[in-house]
Amino acid sequence: MDFNLASFFGPYFGAPLLRSCPLFGVTVIQTYTYFNSSRDTVKFRLFVGALFVLDIASTVFVAHPLYYYLVNQLEVVREQSPVSFCRLTLSDRETTAYTGIAHTVKCMVQIFFATRIYLVRKQNWAVPGIVVFFALASFALGLVTTYYNSRHHEIVDLLRRNFRIVVGTSAGFAVVSDVTATIAMCHFLANIPTEIRNTKSLRNSLLIFVINRGALVTVLELIYSIQIVVAPERSWWVPFWLTKNKMYINTTLAMLNSRGTLRGKATAHTMDTIRFADLKKSSTISGERSHLRQSVPASTLDPPSAVYDTQQFRPHSPTLPLHVHTTSAATSRSDPERIPVTSEC
Numbered sequence: 001m002d003f004n005l006a007s008f009f010g011p012y013f014g015a016p017l018l019r020s021c022p023l024f025g026v027t028v029i030q031t032y033t034y035f036n037s038s039r040d041t042v043k044f045r046l047f048v049g050a051l052f053v054l055d056i057a058s059t060v061f062v063a064h065p066l067y068y069y070l071v072n073q074l075e076v077v078r079e080q081s082p083v084s085f086c087r088l089t090l091s092d093r094e095t096t097a098y099t100g101i102a103h104t105v106k107c108m109v110q111i112f113f114a115t116r117i118y119l120v121r122k123q124n125w126a127v128p129g130i131v132v133f134f135a136l137a138s139f140a141l142g143l144v145t146t147y148y149n150s151r152h153h154e155i156v157d158l159l160r161r162n163f164r165i166v167v168g169t170s171a172g173f174a175v176v177s178d179v180t181a182t183i184a185m186c187h188f189l190a191n192i193p194t195e196i197r198n199t200k201s202l203r204n205s206l207l208i209f210v211i212n213r214g215a216l217v218t219v220l221e222l223i224y225s226i227q228i229v230v231a232p233e234r235s236w237w238v239p240f241w242l243t244k245n246k247m248y249i250n251t252t253l254a255m256l257n258s259r260g261t262l263r264g265k266a267t268a269h270t271m272d273t274i275r276f277a278d279l280k281k282s283s284t285i286s287g288e289r290s291h292l293r294q295s296v297p298a299s300t301l302d303p304p305s306a307v308y309d310t311q312q313f314r315p316h317s318p319t320l321p322l323h324v325h326t327t328s329a330a331t332s333r334s335d336p337e338r339i340p341v342t343s344e345c
Contacts, residue, residue, distance in 0.1 A: 023246040024059045027052065030253035037260060048256070051108065051249045054101050061098040062242055096150045103142025105245040106174060109252050110135035113181045120188050127184045134177035141170035164229045171225030175218055182214025202262060209258060213251040220244050 031052045035045070114131040121127075144166050152163075189210065192203050220240050227237035 020059060020062050020242045020246065023243065023250060024055060026250050027055050027246060027253070030250060030257060033257050034253055038256070040256075047108070047112065048253065051105060051252070054105050055246060055249050058098055058101045058105075058245055061094040061101070064094045096146055099142070099149050100146040102241070102245040103139050103146065103170075106142075106248055107135050107139035109248040110138075110174070110177045110181065112252065113185070117181060117184050117188070120185075127180065131177050131181045131184070134173045134180070138170045138173035138177065141166055141173065145170065158228075158232045164232060168225045168229040171221050175221045175225075178214055178218050178221065182210060182218070185210045185214075205262060209255050213255065216251060217244070217247055220247055 031048065034048055038045070111132055114128040114135070117131065118125060118128040145163070148163055148166070158164075186207060189203055189207050220243060224237050224240035224244060227234075227240065231237075
């Protein structure tokens with residue numbers, strides 16, 4: 001196959017600068033937002049912390065090979081002929097470590113979503129079981145590719161048929177796991193009763209999050225698997241390879257951080273519902289408050305709408321009227337849709 005410096009290292013050089021490093025910055029912001037606002041259990045926080053640490057490590061392992069090829073070994077790379085170029089030694093430790101981290105992150109996120117599905121429908125364990133099965137199958141084949149990278153350190157080894165089959169199969173299993181999880185969550189959300197308008201809006205927001213997340217990671221996996229199987233020597237698969245695990249992390253953190261906004265919408269809707277349902281009761285209470293507030297000496301407060309029965313007094317308080325009838329209270333009792341706001345001020 002025809003190798004040259006530009007065709008192989010061009011995508012590898014652009015991927016860290018244009019995709020990997022900016023996405024790492026997004027991960028930092030998302031993680032800070034999560035720990036600053038979330039009140040989750042220790043288990044949840046450890047899960048997010050582990051994802052963040054793995055993302056830091058993967059970013060380092062991406063940057064170092066770039067330095068290795070284009071700075072430290074630049075003269076060696078330039079001197080390679082098309083035949084000997086394919087024998088160029090890979091920076092095996094960083095590549096192996098990054099491969100293992102990428103598959104670990106992917107498996108962690110997929111199992112996390114499988115547990116969310118199980119918590120929604122505990123009696124239906126088949127769907128989360130399918131998600132976990134294909135996630136673990138993809139992870140197992142990912143470990144095989146990690147071991148392969150640790151044993152074979154030359155670029156030509158990426159072209160071997162067995163390696164491409166294993167990588168493509170691993171990516172295919174990951175796609176099945178992601179698609180199954182996305183369809184299952186959309187199905188559960190679609191069956192939520194939405195008689196009330198705000199509930200429907202909340203459900204639609206969740207559906208958008210789930211569909212966008214599933215579509216994004218699935219498309220990345222598909223493009224990566226097709227590129228590395230069909231044309232591994234062009235290395236157009238490298239940007240997708242370096243982006244996958246960061247998209248898994250960022251989409252998960254985005255969904256976790258969106259819970260505050262969604263809870264705010266749900267709380268506002270609940271309070272509106274309570275106020276609407278208890279409107280008549282609130283009106284009655286308002287009338288009673290008006291009665292109490294206007295039960296004061298006539299010399300202190302004498303509103304035009306108040307009619308005092310001065311013939312009856314409490315034995316222990318000769319200055320307070322026993323019966324007070326106010327226009328606002330009468331209005332509130334006769335018309336439940338009108339709340340006597342002025343009496344509560």
